Amino acid sequence: MPLRSPGCYTCRKRKIRCDETRPACQRCAIHGVPCPGYRSQPGGVEFRDQTKEVVRRVKGPHQVKQAQETIIIPTTEDNDFDYSFSSEHASSIAATMTWPGDKLLSMLTTPALLNNPLSAAVERNQLHGTFMDIYLPKNSTHLDHFNFFQTIAGMPAQQPALLEGLDTLALVTIGSLHKDRVLLDEAVKMYGRALSSLARAIARPENIGNDELLAAVTIVGMCALYQEIGQHDSAWGKHVRGCQQLISARGASSMQSPLAWLLFTNTRHGALCWALIERKAPTLADSNWRALALNAPMLDSSTLFYDSAIQLPGLLERYDRLGGDDALSLPNVVDLLVDCELLEASLRDWFLDWDVRALLDGRNLYAERPMDDFRTFASLVDDRAIDTAFRFASFPIAYLCSLYWMCMHFLRNLMLSLHRLRHELEEDWYPAEGRAVEASELLDYALNLCRCIPYFCEPESSNTGHVSIFLPMRTAAVYFTTNGHWRLAKWIGSVRVKVFTRGLSPP
Incomplete structure (x- = not known):
């Protein structure tokens, strides 16, 4: 039988x-x-829920001393992949330890592994499964640019850098959540290994078109969002630039597999966020890459949004060049203002269409609720300078709404500056009625960003929700402090202190 x-x-x-x-x-x-x-x-x-059990097994009851391990950290020139690792950070790895869970992380050949050859794979699957349970939102089966995690989980990985990157991200996520020093130290050590493996893989021309290599660069970059690994402000940004450089080197013809498209979508999102911080046009804002994205096999509500939004950092860069590389002349100001107006119309049309289609489907994108309805956030932050927040239909909708309001805040603030410049250069010019940027409009966008934060803090949003707070919180904080909204700035300060307890470090 x-x-x-x-x-x-x-x-x-x-x-x-x-x-x-x-x-x-x-x-x-x-x-x-x-x-x-x-x-x-x-x-x-x-x-x-076996999270604690997985942590216990990975740490192990016995910690055996191991000789100090030298980790080679690759560093390249600024115009190439830059996976720099500070000497101070590397020195913190000096006293490393080996524990039973290390057999799955370093894949060392031990008698235990020889007796049970399946144990390493099983332990790794459990570790990665626990990580995804902590990291990915609970109320969505379609996570847009985070979908590649499920794809990677279902395939046998050949690139050491990918396995080491996944191990690093799992260890630093679980270790940060549980405030576990052993797991965090092992995550730092594994991060060094992953960087070394990436350097070796990138140095081989035949690997350029390998989807696993692109996945490894993406995942190692995500590790830099944690305090233990991203020790300086631009760590994550350097990885984002590295992803774009690798995609550019691969070329559009290499985007063939579902995994490649998912990674491309994820990179485009990261490129937009970092470019807004840096105020420089990203590589993927090039017209050829935008055309490629519009022909992707996976199209959804975010496709047209990203096509418009990714042009915004280039407009910010053009404004910053006025009076420097570009002459501060009336024609240059007018040309930039016209491009801003076209982008504004495109974004507003997209959001209106998205909202109307949701209503036709019998649902609202979001609804405003009292702050106390968000129990997790309300228990952490008692400041009620903002006393309502948005409840969204799903996590992807919340994420896309926050990006839209953030881009509109950047764009309309830019247009306000251009209106002032044009009036200085042409004293009898004034914005047309209904086109002027009011202070109340910019404040509303900033408040909308703040009202997204409580939803991102709820358990259903997981660690991805906490990552989603980074740029909205930064954007709102800059606006509040610049314009003297000190009570609201204090509210943002409370959020930063009391919510970011999972080891995450905003870029």
């Missing part, structure tokens, strides 16, 4: 091979269905 399959209930029902990852099967995650868990006894189903 054949043995009963030990797989989860859904995989047994669908008659497919279960990977038996705990607490939830990755096969179910890949196919976007909930995993009900595993059978613990005849007639019973087991489903337990």
Whole structure:
């Protein structure tokens, strides 16, 4: 009589091979269905949160001293991939330790592994599964540019840099959440290994078109969003530039697989966010890359938004060059103002169309609710300078709304500056009625960004929600302090102090 399959209930029902990852099967995650868990006894189903158990096994009860390990950190010129790693940070790795969980992280050949060759893969799957449970939002099966995690989880990885990058991100996420020094130290050590592996892989021309290499660069870059790894303000930005450089080197013809397209979408998002901070046009704002994005096999509500929004940093850069590289002349100001007006119309049309289509589908994108309805945030921040927040239909909608309001804030603030410049150069010129930028409009955009934050702090948004707070919080803080809204600036300060307790470091 054949043995009963030990797989989860859904995989047994669908008659497919279960990977038996705990607490939830990755096969179910890949196919976007909930995993009900595993059978613990005849007639019973087991489903337990094993995060603490995974942490305990990875740390291990015995910590064996290991000789100091020299980690080679690759550094390149500014016009190439820059994976710099400060000497102070590297010195913190001096006293490294090896523990049972290290067998899955460094893939060392030990008697235990020889006796049980499947243990390393199983341990790694459990570690990565725990990470995704912590990191990815709970209320969405379509996560736009974060979808590549599920794709990677379902494929055998060949690039060491990818495995080491995933291990680093999992360790630093779990270690930061649990304030575990052992896991955090191991994450730093693994980050160094991942950078070394990336340098070796990038140095081989045949790897340029490898999707796993692009995935590794993407994931290693995400590690820089944590305090333990991103020790300086531009660490994450350097990785974002590296991703764009790699995509540029690959060329448009290399975007063939679903994974490549997902990584391209993720890179375009990161490029927009960093470019808004840097106020410089990103590589992916080039017309050829924009045309490629519009022909992607996966199109959704965000496609047209990104096509417009990614042009905004270039307009900011052009404004900053006025009076420097570009002459501060009336024709230059008028040309820039016309381009800003065209972009504004494009963004407003996109949002109106998106909102109307949602209403036709019988739903609202968001609704304003009392702050106390957001229990997690309300328990952390008692300042009620802002006493309402937005409840969104889903996490992707919340994320896209926050990006729209942020881009509109940047754009309209830029147009206000251009109106002033044009009036100085042409004293009898004034903005047309209805076109002038009012202070109340800019304040409303900043407040809308603040009203997104409580939703991003709720458990359903997971760590991705905390990452999503970075740029809205920064944008609102700069506006409040610049314009003397000190009570609102104090509210932002409370959020920064009391909410960012998961080891994340805003760029």
